[in-house]
Structure formats: C-alpha cells, structure tokens
Amino acid sequence: MTPALEPRVLPSIALVEAAQWDALHDRCNPFVSHAFLAGLERHGCLRPEWGWQPRHVTLWRGDELVAAVPGYLKENSHGEFVFDHAWANAYARHGQEYFPKWLGAIPYSPVTGPRLLAHDEADRRGLLRAIVGYVQDAGLSSAHVNFHGVDEDVAFDADWLRRVDVQFQWRRQPGWRDFGDFLAAMDHKRRKNIRQERARVARAGIRFRVVHGDEASADDLRAMHGFYLQTFAEYGNAPALTLPFLRHLAQTLPRQLVLFLAEQDGEPLAGALCLRGGDTLYGRYWGGAALPGLHFETCYYQGIDYCLREGLQRFEPGAQGEHKLARGFLPAEVRSRHWIADPQFRQALRDWCAREARDVARYAQALQRHSPFRSGDEP
Known part of the structure; x- marks a missing residue:
C-alpha cells in the first residue's frame, strides 16, 4: 500500500539532503538549488530581525521528498520586490495584523523561475494545499508565491489572487x-x-x-x-x-x-x-x-x-529601471500569487488586483511604443 502524502514545514533546508531537493527541479535555475538556499541560511544572510525565517513547505511519501517550495515566515516585506505595503496598511486600518505572513520566494532576488518544485501537477496542487493548511494552522494572514514560472499558473485555483508586474529583460x-x-x-x-x-x-x-x-x-x-x-x-x-x-x-x-x-x-x-x-x-x-x-x-x-x-537566450538584469529600455531590455510580464485567509479581504484585494492588472497592461503597452529597435526588427 502506497503511503499517504505527509506535509512538513521545515525551519531549515539543511534538514533535506541536497540530492533529494535538487531531484525536484531541472537544475536550470540556480536560485532554487539546495546550494544557493542553504548558503543563505548557513552564512548569515537570513536573520529574524530582517524578517526572514525559513519555513520550507514540503511533501513526503515516507522518506521520499516528492514536492517542496522554498518558504519563509515574514514579519515585514523587506527584500521581496512584490510590493504589498498598501495591503498591510489596509489591515492596520481595520485593526487586523498582516504580519506575520508566509512567502514562497527567493530572498532578495526578484528573479523568475520555478517555485513549486515537483514532478507533476497533482503534487504541485498538493503542495499548495499544504501551504494553505500551514497558514490556517499557524494563524497567519496570508501566503504569497513570488515570481513563479508561467507553467506553474495552472496549479493555482481561483482562491489564489493573481498579480502581474513588468520587468525589463533582454532576449536574443x-x-x-x-x-x-x-x-x-x-x-x-x-x-x-x-x-x-x-x-x-x-x-x-x-x-x-x-x-x-x-x-x-x-x-x-x-x-x-x-x-x-x-x-x-x-x-x-x-x-x-x-x-x-x-x-x-x-x-x-x-x-x-x-x-x-x-x-x-x-x-x-x-x-x-x-x-x-x-x-x-x-x-x-x-x-x-x-x-x-x-x-x-x-x-x-x-x-x-x-x-x-x-x-x-535571456538576460534578466534585475527589477525596475526604465533606463534599461533604451539599452535593449524590453518589458516582460512577471507574476505572483496570493492566498488571503480573511474572505472579506480576499474579495476586496481581488478587485484591487484586477485594477492593478489593467494599469500594468497599459503601462506595458506604453513602454512597447518606445522600443529601441527599428520598425520591423523589434523582438
């Protein structure tokens, strides 16, 4: 009989063998590698006073790691690059606490790439259910997955609010x-x-x-x-x-x-x-x-x-910076997902995200009109 999946929230990636963790991804993105994430923890780059406490959400079948997401308990929004200060202020105005929250992301790194590390969609969805369960059990306000890959969109259900933004990226x-x-x-x-x-x-x-x-x-x-x-x-x-x-x-x-x-x-x-x-x-x-x-x-x-x-084929030079446009870096959509525990706030923020998406789309269209490439040669 196949053992049932067991979710575990780990306070350190050192509790997972590097080979197990790295077997969950194609090793094409260095930021989700065990080496990169373990280095942040081991060499003093993550500190509770800076708002970063490792809480990696994992799924296990017996001793086999089947899915994982690099995650952190956050007491502020420092180093995230998906700005939710307005959300925190709204919570405060209504007498509620926005922090702590849970974040699935790469600390200090607004780079796109895989976040839900698993071999199939069923395990990715199971991982998302485990994240929601952890947030509910811990009494957190919300869960966030930042700069995830396009192919991971299908794993999120409608309760995960979608946000989009623009970065400037070079494409060969x-x-x-x-x-x-x-x-x-x-x-x-x-x-x-x-x-x-x-x-x-x-x-x-x-x-x-x-x-x-x-x-x-x-x-x-x-x-x-x-x-x-x-x-x-x-x-x-x-x-x-x-x-x-x-x-x-x-x-x-x-x-x-x-x-x-x-x-x-x-x-x-x-x-x-x-x-x-x-x-x-x-x-x-x-x-x-x-x-x-x-x-x-x-x-x-x-x-x-x-x-x-x-x-x-691509060069992602970092977040923001319209000056990059004139140097060959064109606007590219980046995405994040957000699960809000409070149903009323979730609906209010859903409307907020829809308005933001329209504004971002208009901004991206305006940027495209200032492409540095000759007409007919634009990538």
Missing part, C-alpha cells in the same frame, strides 16, 4: 551572433548612444575580466563584496549578503557564478555579480566608481556580450 533574436548584430537591430539614436557609452569607458583605460566561480581568486571575491557593500551604503540599506556566502557560491556553483570585474591600471574599479542558469543570465548586484558609462557597461553591455558569446 535569430541572427544575433555578436554585439554588432544586436546594435544593428536598433534605431540610429539608441545605437549611437550605446556606442558612445562604451567608447567613454574604453577611453578611460578600463578593461574587463569575466570570471566564473572556479576562476575567481580570493581577491576577486573580496573586491566584488566590497563593491556590493559600497552600493548598499550609498543607498542607506543594510547589506544582507556576506563574503562567506560569495565564497560558498564560488565553491558550490562554480560555473554558475559569473563576475564582471572592471579594472583600471590593474586595480579593481567596479564589478557586477551574476548567476547563470540553463539559458539565462541573472544580474544581481553591482558596485563601483561613479564614472560616465561604467554602470551601463558593467551591468548591461558586458552581460549582453556574455550571453551572445555563450549562446544564452
């Missing part, structure tokens, strides 16, 4: 062999602007090294972490990622960690930290000197160059 088009082909598809104004930006950086004597995790020296990792700290200090934010975490990525994801390091006279000047998936490059963090064009070269053009050389 047929015939693009190198950066010159990419530029040739653009209108004259944008093509000229990008050439000028790249020329300024070159004239300043700045050269780039592209290193993967297994090629990065201790000094490379230390420099990149310093650039990351610098950026967060400039914006007055608390940096979450630690240097031991970067070292962990270099060791456990040696070919998926990609650093773009800018140097001038042999000294590190700026850097961008990316992760490489099956067909996608994910830009995560940058920092460096405030020189003309350096940010665009480090964060965008080096990444596009890399994708074209390596045969990658």
Whole structure:
C-alpha cells in the first residue's frame, strides 16, 4: 500500500539532503538549488530581525521528498520586490495584523523561475494545499508565491489572487551572433548612444575580466563584496549578503557564478555579480566608481556580450529601471500569487488586483511604443 502524502514545514533546508531537493527541479535555475538556499541560511544572510525565517513547505511519501517550495515566515516585506505595503496598511486600518505572513520566494532576488518544485501537477496542487493548511494552522494572514514560472499558473485555483508586474529583460533574436548584430537591430539614436557609452569607458583605460566561480581568486571575491557593500551604503540599506556566502557560491556553483570585474591600471574599479542558469543570465548586484558609462557597461553591455558569446537566450538584469529600455531590455510580464485567509479581504484585494492588472497592461503597452529597435526588427 502506497503511503499517504505527509506535509512538513521545515525551519531549515539543511534538514533535506541536497540530492533529494535538487531531484525536484531541472537544475536550470540556480536560485532554487539546495546550494544557493542553504548558503543563505548557513552564512548569515537570513536573520529574524530582517524578517526572514525559513519555513520550507514540503511533501513526503515516507522518506521520499516528492514536492517542496522554498518558504519563509515574514514579519515585514523587506527584500521581496512584490510590493504589498498598501495591503498591510489596509489591515492596520481595520485593526487586523498582516504580519506575520508566509512567502514562497527567493530572498532578495526578484528573479523568475520555478517555485513549486515537483514532478507533476497533482503534487504541485498538493503542495499548495499544504501551504494553505500551514497558514490556517499557524494563524497567519496570508501566503504569497513570488515570481513563479508561467507553467506553474495552472496549479493555482481561483482562491489564489493573481498579480502581474513588468520587468525589463533582454532576449536574443535569430541572427544575433555578436554585439554588432544586436546594435544593428536598433534605431540610429539608441545605437549611437550605446556606442558612445562604451567608447567613454574604453577611453578611460578600463578593461574587463569575466570570471566564473572556479576562476575567481580570493581577491576577486573580496573586491566584488566590497563593491556590493559600497552600493548598499550609498543607498542607506543594510547589506544582507556576506563574503562567506560569495565564497560558498564560488565553491558550490562554480560555473554558475559569473563576475564582471572592471579594472583600471590593474586595480579593481567596479564589478557586477551574476548567476547563470540553463539559458539565462541573472544580474544581481553591482558596485563601483561613479564614472560616465561604467554602470551601463558593467551591468548591461558586458552581460549582453556574455550571453551572445555563450549562446544564452535571456538576460534578466534585475527589477525596475526604465533606463534599461533604451539599452535593449524590453518589458516582460512577471507574476505572483496570493492566498488571503480573511474572505472579506480576499474579495476586496481581488478587485484591487484586477485594477492593478489593467494599469500594468497599459503601462506595458506604453513602454512597447518606445522600443529601441527599428520598425520591423523589434523582438
């Protein structure tokens, strides 16, 4: 007789063997890998005072892990990139508590990808039922699954509210062999602007090294972490990622960690930290000197160059930023799902989500009219 499925909510991914966890996904997205998630927990990147407490929802058949979702108990909305501050305020106005809530997501990372890790739709739906059961048993206000894949839409029933937003992403088009082909598809104004930006950086004597995790020296990792700290200090934010975490990525994801390091006279000047998936490059963090064009070269053009050389199809450079449009990153829809425990709030927020979706659709249409690509060549 086949054992029944048993839901378990785990306070650490270390309670699951890496091979079991990674058997649930195709290993094309580094952010859902056991190595990435365990590194966050092990190396001081997740702290209760920052609102992140691991609560991974899993389904087991005996000793066999059959489904899982990386999840966290949240006391605030810091580091999520799906903004629900208006929801929290509405709860407060009605004398109810919005926090704590449960979140299925990758901490600090607004990257798209699988969230409901399972081999079939039945187990994905079972996982969603387990999430709802946990939220009800724990007396939480809600459950949220952020930046999930398009193919996971069908697993959610009507009680899970759908939200959409826009990110700017680069997609390779047929015939693009190198950066010159990419530029040739653009209108004259944008093509000229990008050439000028790249020329300024070159004239300043700045050269780039592209290193993967297994090629990065201790000094490379230390420099990149310093650039990351610098950026967060400039914006007055608390940096979450630690240097031991970067070292962990270099060791456990040696070919998926990609650093773009800018140097001038042999000294590190700026850097961008990316992760490489099956067909996608994910830009995560940058920092460096405030020189003309350096940010665009480090964060965008080096990444596009890399994708074209390596045969990658997409480049997700991070959330927000309309300035990315003129540099070849077009609007792409991203999605999230939300289960609200209170039926009255659920209905009110359903209407709110519908209005938001209409606004986002209009915004995306307006952005498309400002595509940098020549008419007829637009991706």
